[in-house]
Amino acid sequence: MILGIETSCDETAAAVVTGDGEIRSNVVASQSELHARFGGVVPEVASRRHLELVSPVVREALDRAGVTLEQVDRIGVTRGPGLIGALLVGLAAAKGLAWGSGIPLVPVDHLHGHVASLYLRPAPVDPPFLCLLASGGHTLLLDVEDHEGFRVLGTTLDDAAGEAFDKGARLLGLGYPGGAEIDRLARTGDPAAYDFPVARVPNFDFSFSGLKTALLYAVRELAPEELEARRADLAASYQHAIVRALAGRTLEAAERLGADRVAIVGGVAANSELRAALPDAAAAPLELCTDNGAMIASAARYTEPSAEPLRLDAYAVA
């Protein structure tokens, strides 16, 4: 039994997963409503909320799984990258539980966690594969050869794909977090209404900041009632440009590297147009795309416990 704890951003999450990847419980307390009025995550507010939620969320995960702490064989916890204060709350809670109960503590890299969301039952996807990791903080193309880790092939030169969704949603006057909102609104809009540019950058990298600026200019030209009328078209066209960039580069890389299989992970992998644009790509169920504890527990199966758990520190940047 592995207890996974995740507090890197604005989800306080804990889960119990078995050694062979069966999810026994997966509890996610989202703080997004708390941050919505600020239009984004406020780090210090997130840390304080994690502090309030982490114990009840862990207890709930154990209860729903029907296990006691004594039955837990290892605790996996996100160590980074993420908001440093938020990470420290989860790490401190995990240290306390591990130390108090004599359970081995496994430090988990959040990005490895996203990849390991694919290793869970009932339909595990095993390496090797080429992986697009697209979240609020990262946009990476990864060569995944084994369960233990990955090699970075490309990254974003500016904004992450999820960040582009969130900033775009803000420009369109939609709520936070914006990805799911744009996804929903785009279904009623015309993706060809606006021709937003997709930056062509070398190698396997990505760039989204120009796209965001293009949306800003398009929105600025519209009077408030015009924006109201064009909002769905703008959302559809904007999403289409992001998806074209993500899917295009991923397929290009797969062809150049001769990868037989492609997978998508991270919050943006929940996007319906991206999933449709890469119909052959392996993808975890929607609830495992956005941050959760099950993916952290999953990665902890493939990481060694720390020899000096109380000395573990969090890191903000990968």
Ligand code: KG4
């Ligand atoms: O993986 P995640 O939960 O947290 C990070 O590690 O960043 O990803 C969150 C990101 C946010 O930017 C959110 O807007 C985006 O994933 N997202 C989506 C969708 N659902 C969540 N983006 C596009 N379409 C969606 N359906």
Ligand code: ZN
């Ligand atoms: Zn994440």
